[in-house]
Amino acid sequence: MPGLLRGVARTAVIAGTATGVSNRVSRRQAQRWSGQDPYAQQEQYAQPPPQAPAPAASGQTRVDKLKDLASLKEQGILTDEEFAAEKARILAS
Secondary structure, three states: OHHHHHHHHHHHHHHHHHHHHHHHHHHHHHHHHOOOOOOHHHHHHHOOOOOOOOOOOOOOOHHHHHHHHHHHHHOOOOOHHHHHHHHHHHHHO
């Protein structure tokens, strides 16, 4: 009798474990098929954040732009206010 009881208990444990695993797999597959991947959120956090694009080279450095700006001011094309505003814009970029 103890051997029979042990066999029944073992069968019950195995059947319960198999049912639990089967239910979990079924839920996971249903979520994937409906477009809700349970691992998508975890993968989202695992990915590094996207890098900001490098600023495009304009061909001129800030120093070159400031020199051009100073020559325009010397020629009288720009006023002091326009020169100051453009200088601030160039230095801010």
